[in-house]
Amino acid sequence: MDKRATIKDVAEAAGVGIATVSRVLSGGSASPQTRERVLAVAAQLDYRPSAVGRNLRQRRTGGLGLLVPDLTDTFFGQLAEGALAYARSAGEPVVLGSTGDDPEQESEMIGMLLEQSVDRVVAVPSGDAETWQPALRAGMTVVFADRLPVEGADPAGEGPDRDLMLLDGLPPARPSRPLDVPAVLADDRSGIRTAVRYLRGLGHRRIAYLGGPGHDRRAEAFREAVGAPADEELIVFATGSRDSAYAAASGLFQSRPDLSAVVAGGNVLGEAAVLAARELDLRVPRDVSLVMYDDVPWAELCSPPLTVIAQPGRDIGYRAAELVLRTGARRPRTVVLPTELIVRGSCGPYPGRPGAGVRA
Template identity: 85%
Template sequence: MDKRATIKDVAEAAGVGVATVSRVLSGGSASPRTRERVLAVAAQLDYRPSALGRNLRQRRTGGMGLLVPDLTDTFYGQLAEGVLACARSTGEPVVVGSTGDDPEQESELIGMLLEQSVDRLIAVPTGDAETWAPAVRAGMTVVFADRLPARPAEEEQQEAVDDLMRLDGLSPAPRPHAPEAPSVLADDRAGIRTAVRYLRGLGHRRIAFLGGPGHDRRVAAFREAVGAPVDEDLVVFATGSRDSAYAAASGLFQSRPDLTAVVAGGNVLGEAAVLAARELDLRVPRDVSLVMYDDVPWAELCSPPLTVIARPGRDMGYRAAELVLRPGGRRPRAVVLPTELIIRGSCAPRR
């Protein structure tokens, strides 16, 4: 018996990505030429549209998916523990995947879960709203955790144009909205604001921020907390890898020896900041104070122990699983859980 064609087979034969095939077969946006090519290949390979999950509402088989950027990241391990604990209490199987903070890899995993008729999904999203539209249209119940899908650049540009039209007394044309899904988030704004106020209270004025993928809300909160004008040289970004985080931290310390404090936007970035400071013979907190987003076990083992913005990773995962398992009815658009500044020894008054 011949093996049934998969979404990956269609993508390879059509010379496009899995995300493009998913969008075409679920009625999403694509150029006419691409749409025609994908549909022709799908027909040639006898690919059944139901494999994309169009019949999920009629053919639910149960099961929950969980997609996170990095399974070795301690925070995402805590979040996964919360999801698994809730799932165990209901006997629900969980399929776990790591996206590597790569939108293409994320799209491929979404397509695979749809093929397997997994009908509920918790995700720390990497791609934009367009990446997630096929899953929502197909009937999959999606709950986002920790962050929301990025907005496409063209959508932000169009919104700016719409604002200008309104100022001129014109009505912009209506535009379709991306599918929405519930979310479970930490109160990033309050956490970052509290940390910056604490550092300012210690006399720090040149405070830097180390950011990474999905940190848009934290960066915005940091800029708001430090106030205008923001020294953009003190706002530095890394990709999701540890090597990139170390390079960003090291480059920041070397290019701005006048900085006195750093807020690291995640535990991988905090780890990189500690290592880079040690390599450059910068003493924490005498030469530079450090606050890290996320309370992870090793933070207390540092010398000195790190001051952190703690968020309830396990609770976030548990609440996200409760939401995705809730039968029918309305789900809250967003659940926002509090953060807490835990003061340890990595910050000192600025002399």
């Protein structure tokens, strides 16, 4: 008996990505040429995705999909542990995937979950709303955790799909529509505001923010907290890798010797800030004060221990799995969990660094 064709087989034969195949087969955006090519290949391979859609709409198949950007990140590990704990108590198997904070890879994993008839998913999203439309159209129940899909991203990503869409005459980017999907989030706004107020109380005025993927809400909260007009040179973003985080932190310290405090938007970024400060012979907190978003075990082991904005990572995962697995006739609402500023030894009073500019 021949092996049944998969969505990956269709993508390879059509010369597009799995994300494009998912969009075409679920009625999403694609150029006429791309749509015709994908549908022709799907027919030739006798690929029948509609069975999956009917299966998901008509009955629960059981199981939970869990997608996170990086399992080596302590926070995402805590989130995953919380989701696994609830799934275990509910007797549900879990399909766990790491997206690498790559929207294209996330799209591929969504397609594979659809192939496996996994009908409920908890995800820390990396892509935009368009990335998740195929899953929602197929009847998948989704709850986002920690963050929401980015707005206005290129639905074809930065890979071959994007090039094909450009060749087909489609615009490379357009605003994505917000998704009506519940989420479990930490109160980023309150956490960032509390941290900035604390640093302001110590006399700091030139405060920087070091962000990463999915930190749009935190960056906006930072801008609100420091007040208009925000110094955009003090708001720096890295990609998801540790090398990128270190380069961003090091570049920030070297390009702005007048800054006296940094709010790092996550534990990988906080680690990078500590390492970069050490390499540049900047003393914490005498030369630069540091607040890190996320309370992870190593934060207390630093010298000095780091002041942190603690968010309940395990609770976020647990509540997200609870919402997605207990969804009934009533659609769950988004849940916002509190954060807490834990003051340790990494923040000191201004003035900080030798040679810093005149206090604003």
